[in-house]
Amino acid sequence: MDAQNLTQWIFDTLTGLGLLCLAWMALASSQLIKAIVLFVAFGLLMALTWVRLDAVDIALAEVAIGAGLTGALLLAALAKLTAVQTATSKAAHRSPKDRAARKLYRMPAALLLLVAAGLAYSVLSLPLNSRGLSIEVGANLDASGVGNPVTAVLLNFRGYDTLLEIFVLFLALLGVWSLGSLPPHRIEPAGPVLNTLVVVLAPLLILLAAYFLWAGAHGPGGAFQAGATLGAAGVLLQLAGWKPGPGFARLPWKLILLAGPALFILFALFTLVTGQHLLEYAPERAGILILLLETGATFSIGLTLAALFFGERPDDAEGR
Amino acid sequence: MTLGNYIAAPLLVSGVVFFLAGSAGLLRFPDVYTRLHSLTKSDNVGLGLIVAGLAVQAESWFVVGKLLLVWLLVLLAGASVANLITKGAMQRGIKMWTPKI
Numbered sequence: 001m002d003a004q005n006l007t008q009w010i011f012d013t014l015t016g017l018g019l020l021c022l023a024w025m026a027l028a029s030s031q032l033i034k035a036i037v038l039f040v041a042f043g044l045l046m047a048l049t050w051v052r053l054d055a056v057d058i059a060l061a062e063v064a065i066g067a068g069l070t071g072a073l074l075l076a077a078l079a080k081l082t083a084v085q086t087a088t089s090k091a092a093h094r095s096p097k098d099r100a101a102r103k104l105y106r107m108p109a110a111l112l113l114l115v116a117a118g119l120a121y122s123v124l125s126l127p128l129n130s131r132g133l134s135i136e137v138g139a140n141l142d143a144s145g146v147g148n149p150v151t152a153v154l155l156n157f158r159g160y161d162t163l164l165e166i167f168v169l170f171l172a173l174l175g176v177w178s179l180g181s182l183p184p185h186r187i188e189p190a191g192p193v194l195n196t197l198v199v200v201l202a203p204l205l206i207l208l209a210a211y212f213l214w215a216g217a218h219g220p221g222g223a224f225q226a227g228a229t230l231g232a233a234g235v236l237l238q239l240a241g242w243k244p245g246p247g248f249a250r251l252p253w254k255l256i257l258l259a260g261p262a263l264f265i266l267f268a269l270f271t272l273v274t275g276q277h278l279l280e281y282a283p284e285r286a287g288i289l290i291l292l293l294e295t296g297a298t299f300s301i302g303l304t305l306a307a308l309f310f311g312e313r314p315d316d317a318e319g320r
Numbered sequence: 321m322t323l324g325n326y327i328a329a330p331l332l333v334s335g336v337v338f339f340l341a342g343s344a345g346l347l348r349f350p351d352v353y354t355r356l357h358s359l360t361k362s363d364n365v366g367l368g369l370i371v372a373g374l375a376v377q378a379e380s381w382f383v384v385g386k387l388l389l390v391w392l393l394v395l396l397a398g399a400s401v402a403n404l405i406t407k408g409a410m411q412r413g414i415k416m417w418t419p420k421i
Contacts, residue, residue: 191407197400204393 015049032081036074043067056220057150060212064228069305072235076309145286147218154222155290159279162223163264166297170261173304177313190240198240205233213298217287223260223294227301234306244310253303260300263293324376331373338366351417352409356402363398367391 022045026038043066050059137149137157144152154162190198209229216222244253267289271280281289342362349355371391375384 193400193403193407197396200396 012052015045015052018045019049032078033075036071036078039074040067040071043071057148057222057225060220060225061228064225064232065305069228069231069235069309072232072309076311080311143283143286145281145283145288145290146216148216148220148222150220151216151222151290151294155293156281156286159264159281162297163261163268163279166260166264166300169301169304170257173257173307176308176311194240198236202233202236205229205236209233209298209302213291213294216294217291223297224301226294226298228305230298230302231305231309234302235309238306238310253307256299256303257307258300260293260297263296267293327376328373331369331376335366335369335373338362338369342366352414353406353416356405360398360402364395367394 019042022038022042026035026042029035029038043062046066047059047063050056050062134149137153140157141147141149141152144156146152146155206229209226212221212226212229213223214221216226268279271278339362342358345358345362346355349358368391371387375387378384378387
């Protein structure tokens with residue numbers, strides 16, 4: 001083993017052990033805030049691992065959504081949780097509720113274990129040294145309209161999956177909105193430092209989102225990474241005290257939220273009506289169609305993630 | 321080894337030293353303010369040295385520009401976040417550590 005191999009081996013072992021260690025610490029931590037910080041650290045190390053595995057697309061998605069936005073969402077949820085707990089007196093009925101809650105945990109825990117076992121089984125039963133479908137993807141890349149195999153799979157070969165994914169995100173937002181209003185969210189006025197940071201970063205993030213969207217056609221990037229970057233800009237703006245105005249909260253907001261799912265559905269209907277297969281792209285128009293769908297998806301994902309962070313229906317927020 | 325490598329090696333090594341010192345400070349310093357102090361130093365200078373070391377080995381000016389951009393963004397984020405954490409800690413009334421003599 002030469003020196004370079006040895007360093008790589010040491011590096012990979014350390015990241016692998018670090019991942020397991022961080023995952024366990026995050027799960028075992030009794031303080032929620034500590035668990036969230038550990039979860040974010042886990043996401044960053046996970047992204048590094050994806051880079052080592054040459055999966056830059058997944059690394060980008062992991063660092064933007066897994067570590068960044070999920071971390072922000074968890075912190076926002078924790079802030080609301082603390083607000084709820086202080087609003088309702090908690091000390092009175094502690095122990096019986098705790099026991100009932102613990103019983104309630106068993107069901108999802110068993111389900112999760114089952115899913116984990118199924119996943120482990122399917123991963124372990126994969127043939128070793130298989131190249132998967134990469135040869136087929138490579139052979140059909142020219143017909144896909146894009147040069148990046150990941151984008152070709154996500155938007156063209158398996159467009160159906162992406163359609164469903166976008167709807168999952170949309171449903172998540174509807175779920176959050178239907179939970180009813182929470183005690184109003186107090187955001188401290190931003191000081192000069194945070195203001196300067198946001199003034200510099202928000203335009204940069206929007207530019208970066210446009211770059212990701214464009215770069216997705218031929219390299220790592222795409223709608224989810226671009227949308228997550230856009231969502232991060234939205235979260236930053238909210239942290240600095242920006243709120244969606246009443247005019248914006250009605251029609252424009254809903255139109256942008258629906259852009260991604262609606263474009264996908266329209267395209268699916270169009271292919272069905274014209275007698276093609278569902279979501280079939282004509283090779284000569286595939287590139288521009290993918291760009292169009294991804295642009296709609298980027299705006300929707302960005303706004304959905306920012307709205308998830310905001311947490312309440314914009315109409316409710318206006319009422320107060 | 322080319323000339324670029326000879327210039328890069330000391331820069332990279334001193335960058336690593338800064339990161340090591342910063343991590344040691346983060347683990348060993350007594351309170352949040354001093355820990356942030358050590359963390360920001362290693363972020364700013366350590367990453368700056370590593371970026372400089374990589375930049376002299378870079379193949380094109382485009383890569384140099386990207387590396388510089390990474391450094392500038394980390395400088396901006398690191399300094400701002402350190403300030404925000406300190407502000408939060410002071411609002412929560414976390415006392416500064418004073419040495420016992």
